[in-house]
Amino acid sequence: MTKIDPSYYLQNQSTTRQPSPELGKEEFLQILMTQLQNQDPTNPMDDREFISQMASFSSLEQMMNMSKSIDTLVQSQLVSPVIKYSHMIGKEVSYQNYEEETGEKLDIESSNVIAVSQKEGWAILELENGKKIYADAILQISDPNAKLDDATEATVEGPDKTEGSE
Missing domain, CATH: 1.20.5 (Single alpha-helices involved in coiled-coils or other helix-helix interfaces)
Structure with missing residues (x-):
């Protein structure tokens, strides 16, 4: 014989009313009908009101x-990742290039972003060179249209990451 879950008994059900924080059409009409039913017959509500x-x-x-x-x-x-990364259109991005078949690292490449699309929630940047890369694969972003001051040095030096150098 199956047993009845005691939580389904009426005595265990909540008897307090949970008020809704939102008023909709139904609630307004209910208030209006109550107001009309309880108005003074000798002084009815004005139609303009x-x-x-x-x-x-x-x-x-x-x-x-x-x-x-x-x-x-x-x-x-x-x-939307498309909107989040749309400001990158026209910018030049640098990214690590990989051999498609072996996955071996190649040189770092740069190209201008011409479009942004979305695949499975990830932003994909479409580049002038025909490649498509994920936005999180970007190593550097630059604006090819920005003019550098003659006194400003445009190179950034860092550790040499070629094989065999330490």
């Missing part, structure tokens, strides 16, 4: 819908 309440509610509902739509739009833009 009634229409004003309906217009106010309609306006409020439209503002709430617009606010939700804007929130959804903002969230989708914050999450």
Whole structure:
């Protein structure tokens, strides 16, 4: 014989009402109907007041819908890798090149970004040289259109990473 879970008994169910923080059409109509039912018959609600309440509610509902739509739009833009990396179009990026068949490291290459796309949630940069790389594979970003001051040195020196040098 199967046993009944005691949590399903009526005596174990919550008897307190959980108020909703949002008011919708149904709640407004319920309040309006209660107001109409309990109004003084000798002094009924003015029709202009009634229409004003309906217009106010309609306006409020439209503002709430617009606010939700804007929130959804903002969230989708914050999450989108395409939008996150779109500022890189026209920039020159350097990345480690690998042999496709063996996975062996080759020289570091540079190319301009011409497009940004998305694959499985990852940003992919499409380059002028025909390659597509993941955005997290970038080693350096530069602006080829930026003018350097004559006194500014454009090279950055660091450790030599060729084989055999230590």
